[in-house]
Amino acid sequence: xxxxxxxxxxxxxxxxxxxxxxxxxxxxxxxxxxxxxxxxxxxxxxxxxxxxxxxxxxxxxxxxxxxxxxxxxxxxxxxxxxxxxxxxxxxxxxxxxxxxxxxxxxxxxxxxxxxxxxxxxxxxxxxxxxxxxxxxxxxxxxxxxxxxxxxxxxxxxxxxxxxxxxxxxxxxxxxxxxxxxxxxxxxxxxxxxxxxxxxxxxxxxxxxxxxxxxxxxxxxxxxxxxxxxxxxxxxxxxxxxxxxxxxxxxx
Amino acid sequence: xxxxxxxxxxxxxxxxxxxxxxxxxxxxxxxxxxxxxxxxxxxxxxxxxxxxxxxxxxxxxxxxxxxxxxxxxxxxxxxxxxxxxxxxxxxxxxxxxxxxxxxxxxxxxxxxxxxxxxxxxxxxxxxxxxxxxxxxxxxxxxxxxxxxxxxxxxxxxxxxxxxxxxxxxxxxxxxxxxxxxxxxxxxxxxxxxxxxxxxxxxxxxxxxxxxxxxxxxxxxxxxxxxxxxxxxxxxxxxxxxxx
Numbered sequence: 196x197x198x199x200x201x202x203x204x205x206x207x208x209x210x211x212x213x214x215x216x217x218x219x220x221x222x223x224x225x226x227x228x229x230x231x232x233x234x235x236x237x238x239x240x241x242x243x244x245x246x247x248x249x250x251x252x253x254x255x256x257x258x259x260x261x262x263x264x265x266x267x268x269x270x271x272x273x274x275x276x277x278x279x280x281x282x283x284x285x286x287x288x289x290x291x292x293x294x295x296x297x298x299x300x301x302x303x304x305x306x307x308x309x310x311x312x313x314x315x316x317x318x319x320x321x322x323x324x325x326x327x328x329x330x331x332x333x334x335x336x337x338x339x340x341x342x343x344x345x346x347x348x349x350x351x352x353x354x355x356x357x358x359x360x361x362x363x364x365x366x367x368x369x370x371x372x373x374x375x376x377x378x379x380x381x382x383x384x385x386x387x388x389x390x391x392x393x394x395x396x397x398x399x400x401x402x403x404x405x406x407x408x409x410x411x412x413x414x415x416x417x418x419x420x421x422x423x424x425x426x427x428x429x430x431x432x433x434x435x436x437x438x439x440x441x442x443x444x445x446x
Numbered sequence: 447x448x449x450x451x452x453x454x455x456x457x458x459x460x461x462x463x464x465x466x467x468x469x470x471x472x473x474x475x476x477x478x479x480x481x482x483x484x485x486x487x488x489x490x491x492x493x494x495x496x497x498x499x500x501x502x503x504x505x506x507x508x509x510x511x512x513x514x515x516x517x518x519x520x521x522x523x524x525x526x527x528x529x530x531x532x533x534x535x536x537x538x539x540x541x542x543x544x545x546x547x548x549x550x551x552x553x554x555x556x557x558x559x560x561x562x563x564x565x566x567x568x569x570x571x572x573x574x575x576x577x578x579x580x581x582x583x584x585x586x587x588x589x590x591x592x593x594x595x596x597x598x599x600x601x602x603x604x605x606x607x608x609x610x611x612x613x614x615x616x617x618x619x620x621x622x623x624x625x626x627x628x629x630x631x632x633x634x635x636x637x638x639x640x641x642x643x644x645x646x647x648x649x650x651x652x653x654x655x656x657x658x659x660x661x662x663x664x665x666x667x668x669x670x671x672x673x674x675x676x677x678x679x680x681x682x683x684x685x686x687x688x689x
Contacts, residue, residue, distance in 0.1 A: 201549025209537050280533030284592065287497050287527055288550035289519040446460070446500045 199294035202285065206302030210268055217306060221264050222313035225256045229318055232378060243380075243411045250322040254332075254405040255377035257311045257318075261336055262397065265307030265343040266350070266368050269299045273351025274360050277444075286445065292438035296348060296431070303344025308336055325408055331416050332407030338423050339400040343368070345430045352434075352443050371397045376405075381413055396426045448511040450475045450600045450631035451496065456505030458491055458655075465491040466502065467655035473633060473648075475510075475599070478626050480646030480663070481635045482681060487652040489635045490530055493602050497527045509600055523551060526598035528589050528606050530635075534577040540564070540588055541573045544595055551596035563591045566621040568614055583610040590618065594625075601625065602633045607641065619645060643667075643677035651684050658688035 210217040233249035243251065276282035285295065326332065346368070354360040375397035381389050392398050403419030406412035412419070438444070451473040458466040466488050473479045483489050494500035496507050498514050498521070507514045512521040535543060541560065548556035564570045567587040572580060580588065590606055603622070607615045623645070626632050636642055642649060642663075649666055651659040659666060663677065670680035 197552045197554055198550050201546055204549070205538075205546050208542075212537055276535070279536070280529075280531050281535040283499065283529055283531075283533060284535070284547060285550065286499055287522060287525075287529075288547075289522040289552070290550055291519070441501065445498065446494070 198290040202298035221310045225260045225314040253318045254408045257314045258401045258404045259377045260314045261307035261311035262343045264310040265303040265340040266347040268306040269303035269344045269347030270350040300344040304340030307340035327410035328407045335404035342427045452508040454506045456502045458502045478632045480642040480649040483652035488655040526593035527602045528593045530604040536578045547592045548595045600631045639678045653688045659684045
């Protein structure tokens with residue numbers, strides 16, 4: 196247990212020491228998205244009857260920030276450790292592969308949640324707070340952070356260089372998060388793209404998260420919870436098996 | 447008494463390269479043991495297999511009676527390894543690095559021992575310095591410190607003095623000899639053969655993944671020399687005969 200807690204603490208310290216880069220900067224980026232999109236679209240787009248567009252946008256931006264930062268934390272930490280060689284200190288120690296996974300995912304989810312909270316707080320001045328079902332907000336925030344944190348562990352293990360990790364981030368994570376209903380409802384899409392969106396697990400994370408704010412969503416939050424829960428279990432199983440085998444970590 | 451290290455029939459290939467070609471070796475508790483060989487002989491692969499960083503194709507490795515695969519937690523608790531590569535985590539100070547390493551081994555509040563290690567390795571003045579600001583020799587000594595935080599009964603030093611100046615090297619050996627005197631088993635690989643000759647009671651010489659000579663330092667000098675021979679001459683003869 197102490198090994199797990201130490202690794203978790205080390206991973207939290209690692210991002211906290213560069214907090215401007217890992218926490219403050221993503222909050223500013225999300226704020227810029229809000230300023231630009233709300234300015235351009237506020238009077239032109241109405242997704243739900245009693246929800247202004249800016250208010251609709253906020254939960255999407257919060258969740259997108261949680262997901263992207265959770266992924267960035269575990270993936271960048273692992274690849275840095277691999278490239279600098281310092282991963283050896285963890286591999287030499289009697290830390291189980293389950294504890295290893297849990298520490299990386301725990302720290303990744305925490306960074307995601309901190310950034311998400313920051314985005315939520317700075318956007319309060321624009322929209323006010325409407326929290327219809329806060330428990331759903333918490334469930335999807337934690338589960339979404341854990342899913343992307345786990346995906347980050349896979350990316351960090353698989354990548355041998357920063358270029359490969361950037362490809363993972365730019366060609367998988369970014370499209371999945373941007374094309375998931377952060378900026379729009381999938382009901383505003385043509386039928387074909389609506390169908391495609393239903394295959395994107397990030398859509399369910401954002402839709403379920405948004406339900407917590409407005410008690411309105413494109414699909415039932417229970418369906419979203421089931422999809423996100425299954426994704427988490429599958430990804431966690433894959434990651435734990437990779438770690439158990441020592442894939443790309445132990446020769 | 448269970449041996450500090452027991453290695454039986456260990457083989458390992460990397461693609462077409464045979465890194466370990468059937469290693470059998472025992473190191474007794476309390477020994478100061480030398481593992482010598484030219485670059486590519488398989489020394490680091492063997493150490494990595496002991497540490498669980500490399501999985502052998504066949505054979506068995508034990509640390510203090512614990513199988514390094516099946517009983518990896520106990521095996522790793524008993525082993526401290528100083529890696530050959532000069533690696534460090536640039537986010538932390540020396541003290542933070544050693545506290546984190548202690549935590550990995552399940553130890554909290556280890557500052558008394560950390561201070562003692564730092565003093566013995568002449569790093570006390572650098573305890574709060576960031577790892578990035580240290581010289582190569584200092585980083586090497588921090589690696590030694592990291593391997594010792596959990597007071598392992600078996601300590602493996604993979605070229606621990608590369609880049610360390612003479613005075614500090616002597617201080618390092620004094621500390622390692624003290625640990626050896628207190629019962630810790632030491633396994634040393636080095637290219638400074640005079641160090642191995644001075645420190646090690648028994649030596650194995652490796653070439654192309656095999657052990658080609660294994661005996662006490664005195665016997666090796668007698669077998670492969672004429673009474674005035676040093677270990678470097680003996681080593682050269684062994685390597686020549688093993689060709």
